[in-house]
Amino acid sequence: MADEDDQQANPTDSYDEVLDAADGYARAWLSGIRERPIPPRLGVEEVKDRLGRTLPDPGEPATDVIARLAEEAEPGLIAMGSPRFFGWVIGGTQPVALAADWLAAAWDQNTGLRNITPGVVAAEELAGEWLVDLLGLPTGSEVGFTTGATMAQFTCMAAARDAVLARVGWDVETAGMAGGPAVRFIVGEERHGTVDLAGRYLGLGTPIAVRSDEQGRIRVDELRATLAAGEGPAIVLLQAGNIHSGAYDDFGAAITVAHEAGAWVHVDGAFGLWAGASPRLRHLVDGVEGADSWSTDAHKTLSVPYDCGIAIVGDGRPMHRALSMHASYLQATDVGADPHEKVPELSRRARGIPTWAVLRSLGRTGVARLVEGLADAARGIADGVAELPGVEVLNDVVFTQVCLALDDDAATEALSERLWHEGEVLAMTSRWRDRSVVRFSVSNWGTDAAEVRRTVAAVERAVAAVVE
Numbered sequence: 001m002a003d004e005d006d007q008q009a010n011p012t013d014s015y016d017e018v019l020d021a022a023d024g025y026a027r028a029w030l031s032g033i034r035e036r037p038i039p040p041r042l043g044v045e046e047v048k049d050r051l052g053r054t055l056p057d058p059g060e061p062a063t064d065v066i067a068r069l070a071e072e073a074e075p076g077l078i079a080m081g082s083p084r085f086f087g088w089v090i091g092g093t094q095p096v097a098l099a100a101d102w103l104a105a106a107w108d109q110n111t112g113l114r115n116i117t118p119g120v121v122a123a124e125e126l127a128g129e130w131l132v133d134l135l136g137l138p139t140g141s142e143v144g145f146t147t148g149a150t151m152a153q154f155t156c157m158a159a160a161r162d163a164v165l166a167r168v169g170w171d172v173e174t175a176g177m178a179g180g181p182a183v184r185f186i187v188g189e190e191r192h193g194t195v196d197l198a199g200r201y202l203g204l205g206t207p208i209a210v211r212s213d214e215q216g217r218i219r220v221d222e223l224r225a226t227l228a229a230g231e232g233p234a235i236v237l238l239q240a241g242n243i244h245s246g247a248y249d250d251f252g253a254a255i256t257v258a259h260e261a262g263a264w265v266h267v268d269g270a271f272g273l274w275a276g277a278s279p280r281l282r283h284l285v286d287g288v289e290g291a292d293s294w295s296t297d298a299h300k301t302l303s304v305p306y307d308c309g310i311a312i313v314g315d316g317r318p319m320h321r322a323l324s325m326h327a328s329y330l331q332a333t334d335v336g337a338d339p340h341e342k343v344p345e346l347s348r349r350a351r352g353i354p355t356w357a358v359l360r361s362l363g364r365t366g367v368a369r370l371v372e373g374l375a376d377a378a379r380g381i382a383d384g385v386a387e388l389p390g391v392e393v394l395n396d397v398v399f400t401q402v403c404l405a406l407d408d409d410a411a412t413e414a415l416s417e418r419l420w421h422e423g424e425v426l427a428m429t430s431r432w433r434d435r436s437v438v439r440f441s442v443s444n445w446g447t448d449a450a451e452v453r454r455t456v457a458a459v460e461r462a463v464a465a466v467v468e
């Protein structure tokens with residue numbers, strides 16, 4: 001008989017206690033998120049001290065590790081899930097999305113191959129089809145789940161680079177970029193910085209920036225002139241949702257101009273593409289379906305946990321050419337493409353699962369209401385703060401972004417700092433059209449009318465303190 005010590009423990013026996021501990025800490029965090037001060041109380045070095053800087057030897061029991069992590073990191077956490085968190089573009093997490101994410105983590109399916117992980121690939125493929133339909137994009141478009149919009153842009157632009165070079169007889173996947181035709185990479189001057197990053201990963205160099213109008217929309221006349229001034233393969237980047245104003249490019253006109261010049265058109269719609277899911281707001285993306293590819297985030301507007309971006313291409317073939325790898329030990333599908341052929345990486349978690357869960361839970365009308373709720377809250381904040389003495393709202397509030405300013409830059413920056421120190425509302429400073437602004441990006445599903453009132457009241461207190 002085997003000695004008791006030699007017997008293999010059932011690996012599942014050890015999960016219960018540690019998962020219960022994590023569950024308790026997670027619930028405590030979530031139940032406190034609305035009322036706790038938003039900014040972190042401690043910085044990185046202080047948290048390192050609290051966590052302990054030395055690698056322990058021997059190691060510690062799992063429940064102690066979880067307790068240490070939850071208790072010692074907690075003062076360094078920022079309440080990004082607060083309904084009064086308006087920094088950057090950060091979505092809160094819907095309960096069903098978190099629960100689905102936990103399941104995806106527990107299942108731990110390496111979601112590269114249709115034949116091997118059908119349970120999660122099925123849910124991701126359905127979510128992809130539903131998204132294309134909801135956003136009003138061409139049926140049959142190919143969808144990849146990436147870490148975020150940056151990598152979704154990269155994914156779509158890899159397809160774009162392949163396609164525009166193939167049209168002039170250059171196979172970039174075998175020949176590389178060196179010695180090949182130059183690709184003109186054309187953007188609006190107010191594109192998001194990650195567009196440049198995605199272009200840089202692809203060897204496209206610094207983009208050619210076309211001037212934008214006063215709300216940050218690409219000027220179509222200038223786009224036409226820029227395209228006419230050069231020749232050869234071109235990729236044009238348009239934007240659904242300017243980070244400061246929320247403005248949308250004129251897709252109908254810009255896409256026509258770009259296509260007449262033979263360019264591939266990609267639309268960065270990290271948060272703004274979601275207007276397409278609302279009958280009331282769909283006019284903002286009129287004509288967007290005429291582009292060749294689109295990128296967006298589920299971890300912003302759709303309220304799934306980090307990290308989940310979505311890359312969509314109308315014709316999947318250049319995407320597959322750009323991103324596929326084949327190996328005899330991988331059991332490739334003979335139906336369409338495998339998940340790994342739609343994203344940059346081979347191995348990844350089933351990160352589309354929370355997206356499937358939110359779409360299933362909200363349904364078509366629920367998604368429309370979610371998007372409209374964010375836009376309504378932005379309108380409410382803009383209207384409320386515009387009444388305050390000395391406050392000017394600088395942008396046309398068409399979607400979820402509000403930029404306000406006081407008379408001078410120093411006062412505007414002091415306002416944002418004041419909000420940070422009070423901790424009830426987080427809205428950070430930025431520079432837009434040569435002025436310091438405080439940006440509100442409404443991206444949390446919990447920002448209702450009551451939260452809007454609390455937000456305006458907090459801004460009122462901060463303004464009074466700054467201008468006193």
Ligand SMILES: Cc1ncc(COP(=O)(O)O)c(C=O)c1O
Nearest residue numbers: 089148149150192194268270297
């Ligand atoms: C318009 C736009 N594009 C791209 C991105 C990059 O998205 P991610 O941080 O998910 O990579 C953002 C992020 O806020 C954005 O607002």
